[in-house]
Amino acid sequence: MARRLLIHLAVKLQVDQAISNCNQCPVGMASHPDGSCPFVDRTRRAGELIFLQGDLAERVWFVKSGTVLLLRQGNEDLGEGRVRAVRFVGSFIGLESLVGDEYTDTARASTDAVLCGITKDKLDSWLGPPQAPARVALELSLRADSTDLPRLAQTDGSAVARVAAWLNTEGPRGVTLTLPRKVVADLLGMRPETLSRALASLAQSEAIAVSRNNLRILDDDKLREAAGVV
Amino acid sequence: MARRLLIHLAVKLQVDQAISNCNQCPVGMASHPDGSCPFVDRTRRAGELIFLQGDLAERVWFVKSGTVLLLRQGNEDLGEGRVRAVRFVGSFIGLESLVGDEYTDTARASTDAVLCGITKDKLDSWLGPPQAPARVALELSLRADSTDLPRLAQTDGSAVARVAAWLNTEGPRGVTLTLPRKVVADLLGMRPETLSRALASLAQSEAIAVSRNNLRILDDDKLREAAGVV
C-alpha cells in the first residue's frame, strides 16, 4: 500500500517542490539571521510512522519533501483512526506540542519524505521570547485549535456516542449544561432533534439527567461506555 | 434569543474570567516591552455580528470578554451556516486574515462581548519581522489550517454534494485523481463504498469521468450544481 500511495500522491502533487536547501526553506531563512538552523533532517520511508496520537510530544517536524497523513482516532476506533488532513511540503507537524503534552494525531509518511525535526526544548528557544507577539499569537491559535478537537470527532460513531464523548470532554461536571441545543447540535454535526433524542437516550440509561435547561452527569462510567471508550 | 445565549453561556463558562486590563492580557503583555498595545477595545452586544464569512478580512480581533460563535456555511447553505467553534476569552478571531484575504467564518457575539480589534496593517507590524521564527510558524500553521477547510464541510449536504464540492476545490483540474479512495473517503467523512457510489453518480450525470485510477472533470457547471452551489 505504501508504494501505491507514493505514486498516487506524487501525481497529484506534482506542483509541490521539495525543499532541498535552507535558502528555500522558510525555517532555514527564519533561522539564518541568528545562526544556523537547529532542525535536523531525517528521512522516512513511505508508510513509516512519524508519531502516534497520544504519545508524549517531544518533537516537532517540518516537512521538506513528501506527504504526510494526519490520522485521528475517535472513540471506539480500534484501528489507526481516520485521515483528517494531508500535510505537504512546507508544513509543520506536531506543533500542538507547544500547547499540550501529547500528539493529537498520528502522523504517517505516505510517500518517502524528508522531515526536519527539533526537540521541544530547542524549538522553544528557536521561537524566541515567549512573550513576543508572534509567539503569543501562535500559541493562542494552537490552543484554540485544540479546543476544537472534540468537534473533529464529528463523524465518529453514532449520535449517542458523539454526545457522550462530548459530555466527557467539554461537558459540565455537575454543572448545568445550558448552551442552546442548536449550537451543541451544530458542534456535534447533527440536527437538534437528533441531539435531543441522544440526550433522552443517555438519560434513560441513567448516565445523565436532563431537563430542558439543565443537565447533570450522573454516572461517568456509563457515559464513557456510551461514548464507546473501552 | 440573544439574551438567552448570554445567560446560558455565562453559566457554563463561569470559570472564564473577563480580561479587564492589559496586565492580565496576553496581548497587552506582549505589547508592553516595546510600547503600548495597538489593539482597540470595542463592545458588541449579544447577537451582534462581528464579521461575515467571505468578507474582506481587514481586521483581527481578540476576545477580552464574552463568547463568540464561529459559523461556517457549506455549499447550498442558505442560512448563516453552522456553528463550527466557540471562542472564549483569550482567543483571536479572524487570524486567518494573515494568510488569506477573506474571513473563512462568520463571527457573531453570543454574549455581550468586549473585543480588541486591530487592522491587518497594524497587526503586521505588531507581530514583528515577517521572518521571525515564531511568525513563520504562525503563518505556516494558519495556512495548513486553511488547507483543511474543505474537510470542515464534512457534514454539509449529501455525499454526492460533498464529493462534488471537494472536486471543485481540491480536485484535479484535468489531472488524474489518484489519491486512494480510502483516504479521500476519510477526508470527506464517508465510507469508501459511499464515495465510490457518489463518484459513480457524478459520472452518470456526466460531470466527471472516472475509472478506477483516473478521474477527469468533464463539466464544471454540472459539478458546481451537484455541489449545491446556486
Add this chain to the structure above:
DNA sequence: CGGCAATTTGAACATTTTCAATACGGGTGG
C-alpha cells in the same frame, strides 16, 4: 500468467433526517 489488494456493486439494514405536531418555560404586558 496468477494472485492480491483496492475498488466497485448489490441488497438488506441501521441510523439520521425531515416534517409536523406538541410541550415547555421564560419574558412580557396587563
Add this chain to the structure above:
DNA sequence: CCACCCGTATTGAAAATGTTCAAATTGCCG
C-alpha cells in the same frame, strides 16, 4: 402577580441517506 405568547425543545412517524457485509470485478505486480 398572573395569564398569555413566542420561540426553543421534545416527540412521533415516515422517508431519505448512508452503512454494512458479502460478492464480484479490476488493475497492478511479481
